[in-house]
Amino acid sequence: MTHQEALLTLTLRLGDDPLILGHRLGEWCSKAPILEEDLALTNMALDLIGRAEVILRYAAEVEGKGQTEDDLAYRRGERRFYNHLLVEQPNGNFANTIARQLFISAYESFYYTELMNSKDATLSAIAHKAIKEIKYHLKHASDWTIRLGDGTEESHHKMQEAINELWMYTGELFETDDIDEQMSESGIAPLPAELFGKWKSLMIDILSEAKLSLPDEGFMQTGSRQGVHTEYLGYILADMQYLQRAYPDAKW
Amino acid sequence: MEHIDHLKVFETKIEQDINIEAKDWMPDDYRKHLIRQISQHAHSEVIGMQPEGNWITRAPSLRAKKILLAKIQDEGGHGLYLYSAAETLGIGRDELIQQLHDGKAKYSNIFNYPSLTWADIGAIGWLVDGAAIVNQVSLQRTSYGPYSRAMVRICKEESFHQRQGYEIMAKMMAGTAAQREMAQDAMNRWWWPALMMFGPHDTDSPHTGNAVKWKIKRQSNDTLRQKFIDKTVQQAEVIGLTIPDPDLKWNEEKKSYDHGEINWNEFREVINGNGPCNRQRMSNHIKAHEEGEWVRKAASAYSNKQKLRVSQ
Numbered sequence: 001m002t003h004q005e006a007l008l009t010l011t012l013r014l015g016d017d018p019l020i021l022g023h024r025l026g027e028w029c030s031k032a033p034i035l036e037e038d039l040a041l042t043n044m045a046l047d048l049i050g051r052a053e054v055i056l057r058y059a060a061e062v063e064g065k066g067q068t069e070d071d072l073a074y075r076r077g078e079r080r081f082y083n084h085l086l087v088e089q090p091n092g093n094f095a096n097t098i099a100r101q102l103f104i105s106a107y108e109s110f111y112y113t114e115l116m117n118s119k120d121a122t123l124s125a126i127a128h129k130a131i132k133e134i135k136y137h138l139k140h141a142s143d144w145t146i147r148l149g150d151g152t153e154e155s156h157h158k159m160q161e162a163i164n165e166l167w168m169y170t171g172e173l174f175e176t177d178d179i180d181e182q183m184s185e186s187g188i189a190p191l192p193a194e195l196f197g198k199w200k201s202l203m204i205d206i207l208s209e210a211k212l213s214l215p216d217e218g219f220m221q222t223g224s225r226q227g228v229h230t231e232y233l234g235y236i237l238a239d240m241q242y243l244q245r246a247y248p249d250a251k252w
Numbered sequence: 253m254e255h256i257d258h259l260k261v262f263e264t265k266i267e268q269d270i271n272i273e274a275k276d277w278m279p280d281d282y283r284k285h286l287i288r289q290i291s292q293h294a295h296s297e298v299i300g301m302q303p304e305g306n307w308i309t310r311a312p313s314l315r316a317k318k319i320l321l322a323k324i325q326d327e328g329g330h331g332l333y334l335y336s337a338a339e340t341l342g343i344g345r346d347e348l349i350q351q352l353h354d355g356k357a358k359y360s361n362i363f364n365y366p367s368l369t370w371a372d373i374g375a376i377g378w379l380v381d382g383a384a385i386v387n388q389v390s391l392q393r394t395s396y397g398p399y400s401r402a403m404v405r406i407c408k409e410e411s412f413h414q415r416q417g418y419e420i421m422a423k424m425m426a427g428t429a430a431q432r433e434m435a436q437d438a439m440n441r442w443w444w445p446a447l448m449m450f451g452p453h454d455t456d457s458p459h460t461g462n463a464v465k466w467k468i469k470r471q472s473n474d475t476l477r478q479k480f481i482d483k484t485v486q487q488a489e490v491i492g493l494t495i496p497d498p499d500l501k502w503n504e505e506k507k508s509y510d511h512g513e514i515n516w517n518e519f520r521e522v523i524n525g526n527g528p529c530n531r532q533r534m535s536n537h538i539k540a541h542e543e544g545e546w547v548r549k550a551a552s553a554y555s556n557k558q559k560l561r562v563s564q
Contacts, residue, residue: 026317029305029324030536033544035298035335039328045308046321053314070313094547150557151550158546236309243312243370250428252312252370252420 006182007120008062009082010189012072013225014123015055016083019073021104022048023236024091033094040140041097047133051126058122074244078234079227086169088233092162095148095155099162101141102206107173108134110198114190123188142206149210160212171220174199266467271397274340282466286396287341288357289468291348294334296360297327299533303367304376312370319416320373326409333405337398353538361519362445364527371424371431371438377417379439379446379484385410386480387450395467418487425491432492439488440496447511448519450477482508 025045032038056069086104091097112134115127148159176193183189207214223229243252258277265272272278301324308324311317335345351357362380367373388410392403424435451457451473463469481500488495499512521527 022317023309026308026321029308030298030301031540031543033540033547035328035331037544037547038301039325039332042308042321042325042328046318046325049314049318049321053318056314073314074312094544147554148547148550151554152546154546155550155553239309242310247428247430250312250431252316252423252427 001178001182003182003186004062004064006179007188008059009179010183011055011059011062011123012080013082015052015059015069015072016081017052017087017104017108018048019052019056020081020083020233020236021087021100022046022052023240024087024089024100025097027091028097037094044101044133044137044140047137051130051133054126058126070244074241078229078237081229081233081237082224082227083233084169084172085221085224085230086166086172088230088236089166089169090232092165093158094144095158095162096166098141098144098148099159099166101137102145103166103170103173103203105134105138105141106199106202106206107170107195109138110195111190111192114195118189119187120189145206145212146210149207149212156211159210163207163212164215167215168219168221171217172222172224175222175225177225266395266465269393269395269467271400272395273397281462282468283341285463285466285468286399287338287343289463290334290338290341290399291343291351291357292359294331294338294348295352295357296363297331297334299359299363299537300380301327301331302533302536303363303365303529304373306367307370307373310370311373316420323377323413323416326413330402330406330409333402337396337402340398349541353534353541355525355534358523359533360449361522361527362449363533364522364530365441365445366528368441369434369438371421371434372442374417374420374424374435375438375442377413377415378421378487379417379442380449381410381413381417382484383446383449383480385414386476386483390469390471390476393467393470418491421493422491425493436493439493443496444514444518445522447477447481447514450474450480452516452519478508481511485509 022045025041025048028038028041028045030038032041052073053069056072060067060069060072084104086100089096089100109131112127112131116124116131118124118127145159148155150156174192174196176191180189180191180193184191204214221230243250259279262272262276262278262282265276272282304320304324304327308317308320311320335348338348339345348357352359362383367376385407388403388407392400392407394400394403421435421439424431454472454474457473464472485495485500497512499510501510502508503510522530525531
C-alpha cells in the first residue's frame with residue numbers, strides 16, 4: 001500500500017469516529033434526564049462534528065480528487081465508513097451512552113496524546129486541539145460512571161449492564177493492522193495495540209471507584225477496519241445523508 | 253402602615269426606572285405576573301429546542317450541523333438563565349416543570365407548529381427568533397432586575413440566531429428551483445404564526461394593564477408586531493421571498509406597513525391545545541423527564557453519600 005493510501009485510510013478512520021459519535025450524541029437533544037445534560041451531550045456532539053470536519057477535510061486533501069469534507073461525510077456508502085462499531089451503537093438509556101463515551105474517550109485520550117507528536121503537521125495540530133475536548137469528554141463520562149455506579153441500586157444495575165453490553169465492542173479499538181504499522185513506522189500515528197495496557201488500567205481505576213466490575217475479556221466484535229458494520233450504521237447514514245442524496249445539485 | 257410604605261417605595265422605584273431586585277419588597281401580583289411570564293419564557297426556550305432538534309441529524313452540511321447544534325445549546329442555556337431568574341422569585345425549577353406538565357404553565361404557541369423541511373430551520377431562525385428579538389430587546393428595560401439582565405445576555409445570542417436563519421434562507425433562494433420552493437413554502441407556513449407570537453391586539457390583551465403600569469412590559473403587542481413587520485418585509489424582498497399577505501402594503505402616511513387580518517381563530521385553537529404539535533411537544537418533554545428520573549435520583553443519592561463521607 002502506498003503511503004498516500006495508508007494515510008487516507010487512517011484519516012477516514014479518525015474522521016468517521018467523531019462524525020458518527022457526534023450524530024449519536026446529537027440524537028439526545030431534548031431527551032436528556034436534565035437540561036444541563038441536554039446541553040452537555042449536544043456540546044460534546046458539537047466538539048465531535050468540529051473534529052470530524054477538520055479531519056475529513058484533510059482526508060479529502062490527501063485523497064486529492066477534489067472532494068470536500070462534506071462529500072466524504074454525505075456521499076460515501078456504508079462499506080466505505082471506518083468508524084469503530086462502538087460509536088455507532090444506539091444511545092440506549094443514559095447509562096449506555098455514558099459507557100460508550102467512557103470507553104471511546106478513554107481510548108482517544110491515549111491515542112490523541114500520542115498523535116500530538118505526529119510527524120504529520122496537520123494531524124499533530126488537530127490532536128493538540130482535540131485533546132482538550134477529549135479530556136473534558138472523559139471527565140464527564142467518568143464522573144457519571146461513578147455517580148451512577150455508586151448512586152442507587154437501580155442506577156448501579158443499569159450502569160453495570162451498560163458496561164457489560166458494550167464491552168464486546170472495545171477489543172476493536174486496539175486492533176492493529178498493516179496500515180497502523182505503516183503509519184507508526186513513519187512516525188505519523190501510534191499503534192493502537194500499544195495503548196491497551198494504559199486503557200485497561202484506567203478502566204480498572206474508574207470502575208472500581210464506581211463500585212462496578214470489569215467484565216472478562218470475552219469475545220470481541222470486529223469488522224469496521226474493513227468497513228463492515230452493524231446494521232445501525234445504514235440508518236445513521238440514511239438520516240444524515242438524506243438531503244445531500246435527495247438534492248444532489250443543491251448547495252446548502 | 254409598614255405595608256403602605258413598602259408599596260410606596262416600590263412604586264417610586266418603578267416610576268424612577270430603578271430596577272426591582274430579588275430581595276426587595278414587591279406586590280404579590282407583581283411577583284405572580286413575573287413568575288408566569290418568566291416561566292413561560294423559560295419553557296418556550298426549552299420546548300423550542302424540539303422543532304430545531306428535529307433537524308440535527310439531517311442537517312445538510314457539517315457546517316450547518318455545527319451551527320444548529322450551537323444554536324440549540326444557546327436556547328437551552330437561555331432556558332437555564334430564565335429558570336434561575338424565576339427561582340429568585342421563590343419558585344423552584346421542579347415546580348415550574350410540574351406546572352408545564354400539568355398544563356398550568358404555557359410556552360410560546362409557535363413551537364406547536366412542525367418543522368417539516370430544512371427551510372423551516374431557516375424560517376425559525378429568521379422569523380421566530382427575529383420576532384422574539386423584537387420582544388426581548390424591549391424587555392431589556394423591564395423593571396425586574398434579574399429578568400432584565402437575563403434579557404441583555406439573551407439578546408446578544410439571539411441576533412446571531414436570526415442571522416443564521418436568514419443565511420439559510422438566502423442560500424436556498426440562491427439555489428435550485430427545489431430549494432427556492434422549499435424556502436417559499438416555509439415562509440408561507442411560518443409568517444402568520446410568527447405575527448401571532450406578539451399576542452392578541454392591544455384591545456384584546458388580558459395581561460397588559462398591570463404589566464404596563466409596573467413596567468414589566470414596556471411596549472404593546474401591536475407596537476412590537478409592527479416593528480417586526482417593518483424590519484422583516486425588506487429582508488424578504490432582498491432575497492426574493494414573497495410575504496404571504498395580499499393586503500400587505502406600505503403606508504406612506506404612518507411610514508410603516510399595513511397588514512392583513514391575523515387568523516385569531518387559529519391562534520385560540522393552538523393555545524387551547526389543538527395545534528399540530530401540542531401533544532407531541534408535551535409528551536416528548538414528559539417522557540424525557542420521566543425516563544430521566546432514575547438518573548436524577550442517582551445523582552442526588554451519590555451526592556448525599558459524598559457529603560456523608562466528608563462529614564465522617
